[in-house]
Amino acid sequence: MKVEKIRDLTLVSIDNQNKMVISCDSCGSIGLKSGDVFKVDPFYVGRFTARVALLEVLCSGANIVCITNAICNEMNPTGKQIIKGIKEELKLLDLDDVVLTGSTEENFITTSTGLGVTVIGIAKEDKIKVNNIDCSCILVSIGIPKVGNEIDLDNDIQIASYKTLDKLLNTQGILEIVPVGSKGIMYECEQLAINNGLNLQIYENSNIDLYKSAGPATVLVAAVKDNCLKDIKDIENLNVIGRLIKGEK
Incomplete structure (x- = not known):
């Protein structure tokens, strides 16, 4: 085993x-x-x-x-x-x-x-989305980092939803998805790069706080093939934050 x-x-x-x-x-x-x-x-x-x-x-x-x-x-x-x-x-x-x-x-x-x-x-085994990135791709975040009393406990549309996750899981070209908690978006992006043997490039004009705690997983990060970004563009609170790059420094 x-x-x-x-x-x-x-x-x-x-x-x-x-x-x-x-x-x-x-x-x-x-x-x-x-x-x-x-x-x-x-x-x-x-x-x-x-x-x-x-x-x-x-x-x-x-x-x-x-x-x-x-x-x-x-x-x-x-x-x-x-x-x-x-x-x-x-x-x-x-x-x-x-x-x-x-x-x-x-x-x-x-x-x-x-x-x-x-x-x-x-x-x-052939469907699992863990260490599944074998090419250069786009990184997106979905949701807004929130923690504690920033969260509307019953109705907060800024939190990444299960409906959004279901859409991601059923969209071709979504290579890997990770929830973001207390360590922030940047940490999860760095872990995706390390675990998949890729290099991380973060865009300087990202309009979301990459270091803020996302509390109870209010944010998802997804690795997306370049030609598939158009298929998820309609998701609310989606931000393109960078790339994972294969074979480059």
Whole structure:
């Protein structure tokens, strides 16, 4: 069995045709408890923590089969609200029937909210979009980097949506897609270049902050073949930010 760690993904070869794709995310001190730094309903803690791990696996081209929640608080009321949020995020993906399992902390009283989420998916070996770039291509970002109270929790069209991701996954010429979180757009672009053995060129006139945290994956970065950019030009908040270049310095 071959196990690889690539970016925030763990890839496990199941057989010659299938790979297991695993991702996780954590969240701490965000909630309604006395020790929480950022006050927000635990429902959104569940939603957005799940979103980060779900996007990592979905961007690889995998189908979700299981999601786990490690809740570092009591089931009632915090855990119930977190689980409700996770289920709402799954509902947005039409994944109501995906296995959701987890654990809560019932032995001790907690003063800060904590959550860990793990998502497991299965991808076809010949369809997986990880380290899949074999030519020079365009880099685009989709969405606006946002974090904390900058995010409209229920209706923010500036956040890259699952509908947008679905369009990217079903557009020919999209070579690789990665969600952007706290490390910013530039970091993810650099990782794409390193992991694919390519050189990175960032355009100086980019009109988006490449270093700002994108919080709960409010931005996607996609590597696009030159002749396919026209097919995604209509996506909202799309910015052409640079290129990945093969065999040049």
